[in-house]
Amino acid sequence: MIKKDRRSFIKNLGIAGATAAILPSTFAAETQNVSILKRKMAKANNKTLKIALIGAGGMGVADTNTALEHDNIELVAVCDLYDGRLEDAKQRWGSSLFLTKDYKDVLKRSDIDAVIIGTPDFWHKKISVDALNADKHVYCEKPLIHNIDEGQDIIKAWKKSGKIFMVGSQGMSSLGNEKAKELLAAGAIGTLNYAEGFWARNSALGAWQYPIPNDASTQTVDWEKYISISEDKPFDPLKFFRWRNYLDYGTGMAGDLFVHLFSSLHFITNSYGPNKIAASGGLRHWNDGREVPDVLLGMFDYPDSQQHPAFNLSLRCNFVDGTSGSTYLKLVGSKGSMDVEWDRVTLKRNAGGNSDDPFLAEKAKNESSRPNRKKMLPPLTTVYDAQDGYKGAHYDHFANFFTAIRENGSVAEDPVFGFRAAAPALLCNESYKKNEFINWDPEKMKLG
Known part of the structure; x- marks a missing residue:
């Protein structure tokens, strides 16, 4: 220098x-x-994005609350395997939510743009690949994988899908x-x-x-x-x-x-x-x-x-x-x-x-x-x-x-x-x- x-x-x-x-x-x-x-915040894009939460435990709820702080984000559906969390989701975010214990019901919906995956680690790869194959954008909590062998499967599905995939190490x-x-x-x-x-x-x-x-x-x-x-x-x-x-x-x-x-x-x-x-x-x-x-x-x-x-x-x-x-x-x-x-x-x-x-x-x-x-x-x-x-x-x-989804970034x-x-x-x-x-x-x- x-x-x-x-x-x-x-x-x-x-x-x-x-x-x-x-x-x-x-x-x-x-x-x-x-x-x-x-x-420096970028100029807001007015396109409304509809999202769903799969796995409504502590981190899934925190992710969803943060996502909803953004403009033009609408929560449509919540999936969890425990009744108490589904009831809590209804109380927290509204009775009009679609609630289910089967994440595939969420992926079948054509009105959902992106899913947040907040499940235990061993479900990350399976749901991520299924969501990409269902033409959904994905925000998956860290770690991306439960074991080393799963990494390439997710990468392959992501590249094939053309969708946006974000791993949730928020820092x-x-x-x-x-x-x-x-x-x-x-x-x-x-x-x-x-x-x-x-x-x-x-x-x-x-x-x-x-x-x-x-x-x-x-x-x-x-x-x-x-x-x-x-x-x-x-x-x-x-x-x-x-x-x-x-x-x-x-x-x-x-x-x-x-x-x-x-x-x-x-x-x-x-x-x-x-x-x-x-x-x-x-x-x-x-x-x-x-x-x-x-x-x-x-x-x-x-x-x-x-x-x-x-x-x-x-x-x-x-x-x-x-x-x-x-x-x-x-x-x-x-x-x-x-x-x-x-x-x-x-x-x-x-x-x-x-x-x-x-x-x-x-x-x-x-x-x-x-x-x-x-x-x-x-x-x-x-x-x-x-x-x-x-x-x-x-x-x-x-x-x-969200910016990447809206602007294909x-x-x-x-x-x-x-x-x-x-x-x-x-x-x-x-x-x-x-x-x-x-x-x-x-x-x-x-x-x-």
């Missing part, structure tokens, strides 16, 4: 280099500037991710060499201990339909209402939460994914019969590619967090780092000094006290905050989906992107189970 461009870049970042240079102390307080991230479309992508491409942190992500919770609901309705039974739940594509087992309300705990139906912490972090990271870096995967963890607290760990650690090697240099990633999930939980994604480069949240990015650039390491701090202090040595400067920090009134990443994700998280985000997450489960490294070809999307 030539000097003029570099000066312009620093000015645009809002980094007060001059202020930092005249601070009197050797290790002065960190210099911080705040910049506002703004969302993908956030102002924070978009700014981080821009900063990385502009060289704000230099060469990327390491990234890490963390997702922690400490509550029964956060750890998938969802409430079991008092009336849960084979009279109110269509259990036979639920397990019709899985192993035949007797009715178990835990495996219906707390399905994330069981690998026949869910994908554990990796499929629920790691996939969000992969999606954001891959969007920011344009990456296809890692080529080596390892995971470790254990069941530390939620000893409720679940089959998946409540603490999971992952390590990933990202190969050198046209999109980015080689770098390493570490991910952590913890459902035993006594501090109430936190979430972040951090990218570290040769000249700085970024802490990326959906509505904020904190950029820190190296000014040549301040360190938390006591040895390095003492050495730097001694070095700076010598004659003709420059004083040490603090890191230069810029915080990018979303504008007041920002509607959030979830709203933006649906905006992308594209989405940020199509099935190819979704498969590349889901695959390394699901392979964490394999690594944990087998206690070994897993090799993956991120470009060809197959096991190495």
